Amino acid sequence: MSASDNAPIIEMVDIRKQFGPVIALNGVSFDVRPGECHCLLGDNGAGKSTFIKTMAGVHKPTSGEIRFLGQPMSFASPRDSMEAGIATVYQDLAMIPLMSVARNFWMGREPQRRVGPLRFMDMKQANEVTMAEMRRMGINLREPGQAVGTLSGGERQTVAIARAVYFGAKVLILDEPTSALGVRQTANVLATIDKVRKNGIGVVFITHNVRHALAVGDRFTVLNRGRTLGTAVRGQITPEELQDLMAGGQELAALEGSLGGTV
Amino acid sequence: MSASDNAPIIEMVDIRKQFGPVIALNGVSFDVRPGECHCLLGDNGAGKSTFIKTMAGVHKPTSGEIRFLGQPMSFASPRDSMEAGIATVYQDLAMIPLMSVARNFWMGREPQRRVGPLRFMDMKQANEVTMAEMRRMGINLREPGQAVGTLSGGERQTVAIARAVYFGAKVLILDEPTSALGVRQTANVLATIDKVRKNGIGVVFITHNVRHALAVGDRFTVLNRGRTLGTAVRGQITPEELQDLMAGGQELAALEGSLGGTV
Amino acid sequence: DGERFVFVSHAPDSDSWWNVIKNSLEVAGKQMGVTVEYRNPPTGDLADMARIVEQAAASNPNGIIVTIADYNVLSGPISAAVGQGIPVITVNSGTIGQSKKLGALLHVGQPEYDAGKAAGERAKAEGVTKFACVNHYITNPASVERCQGYADGVGVPLGNQMIDSGMDPAEVKNKVAAYLTANPDTNGIITLGPNAADPTISALNDMGKAGQIHFATFDLDGEISKAIKDGTIDFAIDQQPFLQGYLPVVFLTNYARYGVIPPNSVNSGPGFITKANIEQVEAQAGTYR
């Protein structure tokens, strides 16, 4: 299943990012290969979201290099990285509640139809594809014109993922997609990740939940205060070790004791 | 540790709640006793948040009875229920980013000082108490005037909990307090719940994470589409059973298989 | 030489009628070798105007020229300026009696109500019985007085005959057209200035009523003088604003230099401009006339 022997799709080398006085990333290296799920773990404020936003072209790194398919690359905007094949589902969901599902699905990559010299948005195609893709993800929309605001959180998450997959991403980045989801919805998302990975797409998966990470992850990179604590490969690390790593280790022991070790 | 032999502090009997055409709760009964942690579990959209908002006086139930310390009670506003001793930490955090920590801490229950016939807010006391309480929770503020917007998510969660505990709540309601938190922050919150419970306060804890629920819960009530699937007592239910209950059971089996049972 | 005078008007920035006065101030200033500052409340709020009079007095000029837009509002500030020893001449609106009470040296102008009434009387003589008063600036008290004076001159109650037209020319035009369509028996129109007159001319042209209906207006501009020539407008009421700006500056300069001043007030209007005397007015309409 894992394909870690392939060449990486995207490689981030020694990325630093500073916001005014705040140093959010202090030299992080990371790569994703086709068909693997690379989990990015770490404490609140460790810099995970900042890191993937750098990968997605939202932020420009203060220093460091991004290589895409071996070529040094500099993304000026999310548009650039999207066009290169990096699809991102952000922690703060990138959905617009007042717009219809179909319009949201195609947002930024609207299908067009030529009429003479003019180009119009092809709503028919947009609607059909949206309905079909959502059905494939197991969600039956009443109509493609339904406003996203009327969907549940899990359904919205699914629209975001379906959109990313449909546009033929080479890399799919998911920032805490499961944090607000119920058990069933979570299982759904994890199954989707698994499906996507099997199609040869590289997945970057951010989570605070060790078990979710272990369920689908091939490699695990832990961030701490803007630095990497190292990358582990599946099977070479126990859940307990991983959890210790994520929490910074020391302080947890005491707590665990009093709570019966079930965190 | 558990105190389920005591009389319940709050009892909700056959609560129904309808929003226009949407039936959010369809006859839910539930109670909390002093010193216990009662977990409320269930799928997205099951009605958990709606239920605890009814308990907290945000919504008025369409039908059903609320008994507080044995007396039938009807809360007209969050203020009423707060004054009765029900403190709630909402899923959508009830913190105001532009205001200082101290002002947020005391919001709605500002300490006052008489000067002649006038009453002023006692900022000195407010600041001192806030600093002390936050220190007790393990957070060292630079100054009480710091804006909440500058705190991290975990820290904000802690302010909310500290506030609830300080105001001598009899019941503490926590709606998914751990969903966005890192491992260490989560452990902190769970430990706090444990501490609070040991002081004889009844805790209602909502989560999607079975393990978090099992770590601190004494009883477990599962909601599904606005109805109760039943209440289980700690030790009488295995994690797997609980998880099946939360997910509605059936569909999960297939997924679990392909993912190695680690959800 | 180099005396400094302040002219305070009540008009908002954009009221074009006051340009004639501004221009006359400049002419007078140049001729007499003095500086004249023109000041006005930007939105036409008379309470703001009172502050400007106070402020003018505080800056200790050699003289103040001020309109009595509202005696109540301005009596305090103007008499304070007089009390400070500043020579004051009142112009434009207000009456000679009010001017005297304030202790001003003299008054140059013509009160709004009387001007309206004179127009109304003349219109009545020319056969007007039912009219429309196009008020483009209804919140301004002086405009309502003009309409009221006209109504009293014609001898009918004002009633609903005042149109709150707003400033937008298309709206003025179409409101007038709507009014005339709905009240076809209207046989007289009075407009309160170029802002109302120009679109009204256009409305009458479009409705084929140009020249068919008695039309009087206050003040002058290019369009109005053209309309007087072609018979669309019967007469314009001219209060010769040039004199209201020019004379006080001359008077005050001479008063400051040689202590001489006419003992009586000056009536700058009302004068009627008709086809008969338009020729000489036309060239300078809107700048000096």
Add this chain to the structure above:
Amino acid sequence: MTDERLQQVSKFRRALIRPELGATAGAILVFGFFLVIAGNSGMFALQGIENWTVVSAQFAVIAVGACLLMIAGEFDLSVGSMIGFAGTIIAILSVQLGWPVWLAIISSFAICIAIGALNGFLVIRTGLPSFIVTLASLYILRGLTIWLSIRTTRQTIIGGVKEAAAGDWLAPVFGGKILTGLFTWMGQHGWIATFAQGPKAGQPVVAGVSMLVVWALALIVFGHVLLTRTKFGNWIFAAGGDAQAARYVGVPVNRVKVLMFMFTAFCACVFATCQVMEFGSAAADRGLLKEFEAIICVVIGGALLTGGYGSVIGAALGALIFGVVQQGLFFSGAESSLFRVFLGTILILAVILNTYIRRMITGER
């Protein structure tokens, strides 16, 4: 997930629920009302129709710009000042400096669009609310207009544009009328009324369709197609719905917003040019409070003040309602100072109705 817990909504009701429903209902009500109380006042005769059509068209021109901008999540309080400014620039360039009128018009458009871009640029650069930025432009532009016209012409009203525009090729595009031949022909055949007397005796009472109306229709069609049928329209919704989310998926939000500010300025300039060409003069106080009137049309038309939701057709209907109510009150002979009271009341009622409709559409609470 909530399917079985939700009552079914009928197909018919769903088809009905559109952003412009409130405005449509409002327009029908307003027409019905005036048909009853002013039916025989000439309001619905040919001349009367021309009357309120032109006024509505005027509102529509600025409402289209304001509508797209509002959907893109911003608004522009400087529209009114921009109208005065654009007109004054045209008049100064053509009458005072003697430029050919077409060049004056084009220059005025260029300057206004540049100012619109500057507004937009300031908003996106500083992240300030557009209320503040354009409030500043409101004051600055109005001040500049008055200052400029007094500086160059010693007047705040500049006439003579009509004379300057005689024979110009661009002027009739804004100030002319079309279909005059058709109307004359219809007049000759007695299909429409003609003047019985006076200088225009024999000519039809309505000479043709004013270019202002043509511009309004063209802008409405353009705005509607742009918004609902193109990629860019989707971006406008996205930019106003949630700028951050739109940015994340690659929508060039800043570009969209700046372009919409420019389009609003363009509409204001169309308004000003039509007015200057029709009346032959520009004045520094033109366009006072027009920014509010544009916003009112848009809001009556069902758009959301906070962006991301609305319809050009709705805004056009809002302009129609506004124009018909304003003129209808004159036709019906009501006390004209009560117009503002009516306007305020209609605004508040329309907005409440629209809110109700929007909640039904979006399931928002």
Add this chain to the structure above:
Amino acid sequence: MTDERLQQVSKFRRALIRPELGATAGAILVFGFFLVIAGNSGMFALQGIENWTVVSAQFAVIAVGACLLMIAGEFDLSVGSMIGFAGTIIAILSVQLGWPVWLAIISSFAICIAIGALNGFLVIRTGLPSFIVTLASLYILRGLTIWLSIRTTRQTIIGGVKEAAAGDWLAPVFGGKILTGLFTWMGQHGWIATFAQGPKAGQPVVAGVSMLVVWALALIVFGHVLLTRTKFGNWIFAAGGDAQAARYVGVPVNRVKVLMFMFTAFCACVFATCQVMEFGSAAADRGLLKEFEAIICVVIGGALLTGGYGSVIGAALGALIFGVVQQGLFFSGAESSLFRVFLGTILILAVILNTYIRRMITGER
């Protein structure tokens, strides 16, 4: 958590960073500027000081109301119309209907506060943006004012209030002056200038401190103490910062907002009453555009248009800046149409400065 990743900010800098810092800096700049260019024009002589103090006080009265309302998360565009309305009511009741002046004043306050409450009620009930609701009130109130005054007096200006107010006990509270004895005494001792001639010969050029200034100071102190030192003040911040969150912890948000709308109406009514009592007449055009001026003062003073942040002291400084700039331009003899250009420029610069300061305080990005 980010402690060690954050550069330390010096104590001094932290003490400096307050919402009103921008306004303070602005005020110093403005005074410096006019001291240089208009220092010997009489602007800083006793009479000159009285002049801009009174103008600033006027702005301050409405700015305090607008400030608290804006911090509570709403704003009121009907302030200007309310000023015209309140004055007209007082004049009609006292002059036309012959009521005693104190009763007319009290009735006017009661009516205005009730309208304020209605505004607030509509906003919280319908959940509409206050921009729309109060825009409707702007039109309705202005229309009613004109209609009422024309109906009852056939004029839009109603005089004679001064005569009616003679001997009234309440009128001097709004229209009088205090410390007149002190000023007369100082005048007699030659410490301050006296009138040389005319009816007021021998009296000091400044007769006393106008009650308007007293009201402004009282409202500023009241507003500042209310906002920063009381429980209710905390609720105002909370209601504007996040109404939902505040509601959850038991803050009666609706009550706070409605009360603030009422307070704004109260301030507008104080403004109107002072004006009517000082000048003895009311007019339908009083208060035009004052709503924007109030908002500008508040925003220059560092408040956030979206609520939850701001300072009454800042708003008062904003009013001072506004007043000094407006009068200062007259003193320095600048072309008056340029006033708006200055105002717009100052507004935009002040807001940019304030935004920068706020980001430093809140760590917001």
